[in-house]
Amino acid sequence: MASDRRVGLGTNQEAARRHNLGTVLRYVHGAGQISRAELTTLMGLNRSTIADLVGELESLGVVERALPLTARSGAGRPSAQVRLADVGPYVVAVDLGVDRAVVARVALGGEVVERATLAISGDSSEAWQVGSAVAGLIRNVVEGASSAAPLIGVGISVPGMVRRSDGLVRLAPNLGWQDVSFGSIVLAALGVDIPVQTANDADLGALAEHRRGIGVGVDDLIYISGNVGVGAGVIAGGVRLEGAGGYAGEVGHLPLAPEGRTCHCGNRGCWETEVGAHAIAKAIGCPESDAVNLGEVLDKYVGSRSALGATGKALGYGVASIVNTFNPRVLVLGGYLSSLYALVRPEVDAALAERALPAPLESVTLCLPGLGADSSLLGAAEIALEPLFVDPVAALGTALVDVGARLAG
Numbered sequence: 001m002a003s004d005r006r007v008g009l010g011t012n013q014e015a016a017r018r019h020n021l022g023t024v025l026r027y028v029h030g031a032g033q034i035s036r037a038e039l040t041t042l043m044g045l046n047r048s049t050i051a052d053l054v055g056e057l058e059s060l061g062v063v064e065r066a067l068p069l070t071a072r073s074g075a076g077r078p079s080a081q082v083r084l085a086d087v088g089p090y091v092v093a094v095d096l097g098v099d100r101a102v103v104a105r106v107a108l109g110g111e112v113v114e115r116a117t118l119a120i121s122g123d124s125s126e127a128w129q130v131g132s133a134v135a136g137l138i139r140n141v142v143e144g145a146s147s148a149a150p151l152i153g154v155g156i157s158v159p160g161m162v163r164r165s166d167g168l169v170r171l172a173p174n175l176g177w178q179d180v181s182f183g184s185i186v187l188a189a190l191g192v193d194i195p196v197q198t199a200n201d202a203d204l205g206a207l208a209e210h211r212r213g214i215g216v217g218v219d220d221l222i223y224i225s226g227n228v229g230v231g232a233g234v235i236a237g238g239v240r241l242e243g244a245g246g247y248a249g250e251v252g253h254l255p256l257a258p259e260g261r262t263c264h265c266g267n268r269g270c271w272e273t274e275v276g277a278h279a280i281a282k283a284i285g286c287p288e289s290d291a292v293n294l295g296e297v298l299d300k301y302v303g304s305r306s307a308l309g310a311t312g313k314a315l316g317y318g319v320a321s322i323v324n325t326f327n328p329r330v331l332v333l334g335g336y337l338s339s340l341y342a343l344v345r346p347e348v349d350a351a352l353a354e355r356a357l358p359a360p361l362e363s364v365t366l367c368l369p370g371l372g373a374d375s376s377l378l379g380a381a382e383i384a385l386e387p388l389f390v391d392p393v394a395a396l397g398t399a400l401v402d403v404g405a406r407l408a409g
């Protein structure tokens with residue numbers, strides 16, 4: 001293919017062009033539909049360059065022309081519109097919980113097109129068992145996809161610590177996993193080689209809430225997930241805070257009660273021993289087994305609110321420490337913490353006001369997730385889509401088509 005220089009990344013000019021192609025696609029992905037005039041303004045490029053980039057994305061089959069969203073009443077020609085193609089690229093997102101896994105086919109643009117749920121029980125929670133069951137659900141959710149639509153990759157959300165360099169699950173305490181390459185297990189069960197990205201559930205919750213949830217336009221956001229254990233995902237200055245290895249945000253192990261109960265991590269008095277699901281189940285007199293679906297238990301809770309008073313206070317104190325450390329504008333309480341906050345909001349707010357420093361307290365708002373229970377799932381979709389926004393030509397080049405037939409059996 002000597003005649004097609006575009007296949008290679010031989011020149012800086014070519015690299016810059018592909019970067020711009022990815023950036024245009026990222027804007028269309030975020031907006032669903034956008035005018036070429038807006039793209040011109042957002043990217044600071046001239047109109048003919050934008051027209052060329054859009055034309056190439058059209059020929060790649062990822063965007064198409066569209067009519068303006070609203071008819072213009074004034075004079076002048078409405079600017080040409082760009083929207084996502086009907087049969088465009090998609091990803092598979094997997095949200096691993098402790099008692100269930102959700103698997104979804106998610107289109108470019110972030111729409112969940114198809115989903116399936118798997119129950120995980122104590123005797124089926126080995127990584128290879130879950131991996132094989134997840135692979136079965138992936139086959140189900142891709143079955144209905146158009147054979148022409150390219151599968152870009154798989155994104156996996158894990159309630160545990162994930163090494164950034166290779167996605168190794170270092171520890172998922174509530175699944176009992178240590179040093180598990182879950183992505184490889186799923187791919188082996190599928191029998192295909194496609195890009196797979198794995199990350200921590202709270203980090204992905206933060207990413208999704210920042211890009212498409214309650215925190216759109218907010219560059220300093222923290223998402224705290226209650227998923228049996230407690231962890232945080234931090235977006236600082238618009239960028240994910242990952243730490244050296246990818247393990248930043250383990251706020252569940254902040255030693256907030258030094259004389260308190262022993263934590264599963266071996267330390268004493270971690271925040272999780274007060275606001276973790278096991279501690280809350282105990283506080284409201286539920287069997288420990290209810291900890292895995294604590295959100296549903298709390299949503300139906302009709303017992304005394306005073307049983308949760310100390311928990312609410314502990315939640316507020318921990319949130320205060322996080323607010324003091326990171327100065328977020330929005331702090332999202334996800335997972336069962338959403339249900340808990342609905343029950344003990346006055347206690348949480350009072351404890352936060354008592355312990356947070358006045359200056360960072362001024363700018364923070366406590367919120368529930370804009371994406372409901374899907375924050376981490378949609379974050380998993382975002383990381384799987386990411387290669388498309390870095391270099392769409394390369395990402396589409398390695399994508400899998402005719403996926404249903406290839407994965408069958």
Ligand SMILES: [Zn+2]
Pocket residue numbers: 252253263264265266267270272
């Ligand atoms: Zn701990």
